[in-house]
Every structure is written in structure tokens, then in C-alpha cells.
Amino acid sequence: MAEVALRSIVDSDLDALFELMRDPEAVRMAAFTAADPDDRTAFDAHMAKIRTAPQVTNRAITADGLLVGSVASFVVDGDTEVTYWIDRSFWGQGIATRALALLLEKIEVRPVFARTASDNLGSIKVLQKSGFTVTGTERGFANARNEEIEETLLRLDGPA
Known part of the structure; x- marks a missing residue:
């Protein structure tokens, strides 16, 4: 299994992250994505905003030193939520699970x-x-599918 680590996102990561978040199959699976995953200006504006937001923890995920995605926590209406994005070529290798565990240790x-x-x-x-x-579950509009779909809601109460 690859050695998974988290680190701060740096400017030189942005091109790779933008490309990961444009992968058509990954976008379809994520469903609740940017309105236009190919809009680099919107991506850059979003990243600039969340990289400086005090209630956001956004980290690059590396596997054996290679950038393979990102994981983040953010606050919406007083609730802390998590999200992650893994390069599709690394799906099924336990990287998302390990990265999320590392993030949850910090929250x-x-x-x-x-x-x-x-x-x-x-x-x-x-x-x-x-x-x-x-x-x-609830229904919400999924930009990636251009329709309302069912989403599953989850909660973690375990140790911080």
C-alpha cells in the first residue's frame, strides 16, 4: 500500500488539481461539482477563496510523494463537512480512506x-x-448530471 500523506496545497499543485477535477467519470461520480468543471477562471477563484478561508482546511493528498488528490473540511450553516477528490487512476487503493483519517485527526x-x-x-x-x-437521504441538483438526484447524508460522532 502506498504511503499516504497530507500537506498544504501550493500554487504548483493547482494545474494538476484542476485536471483531476475535470475527469469526466470522476465528475459524474462526484455529481455535486462546479457548474462547469472546465472553467479555469472559476476554479482559480474558488481555490483562492478556500485557501484563505479561516473555516476551511484544504490539503493535498500524496501517495508515495505523488500528488493524487485533495481532502478538505469546511463549515456550512455551522456544521463541519468533509470532502475529497482522488485521481481516478488511484481509486480502490485505500488512499481516500487513509487521507480522510489523517484529516479527521486534525479536526x-x-x-x-x-x-x-x-x-x-x-x-x-x-x-x-x-x-x-x-x-x-435528500434530493439535490447535481451540476455534473444536470438533474436532481438522491444524495446520502452521513455523520461522524466519534472521537476527535
Whole structure:
């Protein structure tokens, strides 16, 4: 298994992260993405905003030193949520699970929430391996699919 680590996102990561977040299959699975994943100006503006936001922890994920994605926590309406994005060529290797565990070690607040497209079984599995439990579902508009879909809501109450 690859050695997974988190580090700060640096300017030289942005081109690679932009490309990862444009992968059509990954975008479809993530479902709740930017309105236009090919809009570099919007991507750069979003990254500039979240890289300086005090309630956001955004980290690059490396596997054996290679940039393979990102993981973040952020606050929405007072709730801390997590998200992650892994290069599709690294799916199924336990990298997302390890990266999320590393991030959760740094987040001192509980509960922590997550949400994912209900048909994204890989992401649900990552979250459940990390201690999250399903709390319900709701419907939301998924930009990547241009339709309303069901998303699964999850919660982690475990130790901080």
C-alpha cells in the first residue's frame, strides 16, 4: 500500500488539481461539482477563496510523494463537512480512506458531516470505513448530471 500523506496545497499543485477535477467519470461520480468543471477562471477563484478561508482546511493528498488528490473540511450553516477528490487512476487503493483519517485527526470538532451521491458506492464505503453512519437521504441538483438526484447524508460522532 502506498504511503499516504497530507500537506498544504501550493500554487504548483493547482494545474494538476484542476485536471483531476475535470475527469469526466470522476465528475459524474462526484455529481455535486462546479457548474462547469472546465472553467479555469472559476476554479482559480474558488481555490483562492478556500485557501484563505479561516473555516476551511484544504490539503493535498500524496501517495508515495505523488500528488493524487485533495481532502478538505469546511463549515456550512455551522456544521463541519468533509470532502475529497482522488485521481481516478488511484481509486480502490485505500488512499481516500487513509487521507480522510489523517484529516479527521486534525479536526477537533464533532459531529462531522458528509454527503455523497447515493449511487457513489465507493465514496459511501470510504466514509463508512472512516466511522461515518448514514443519517438519511435528500434530493439535490447535481451540476455534473444536470438533474436532481438522491444524495446520502452521513455523520461522524466519534472521537476527535
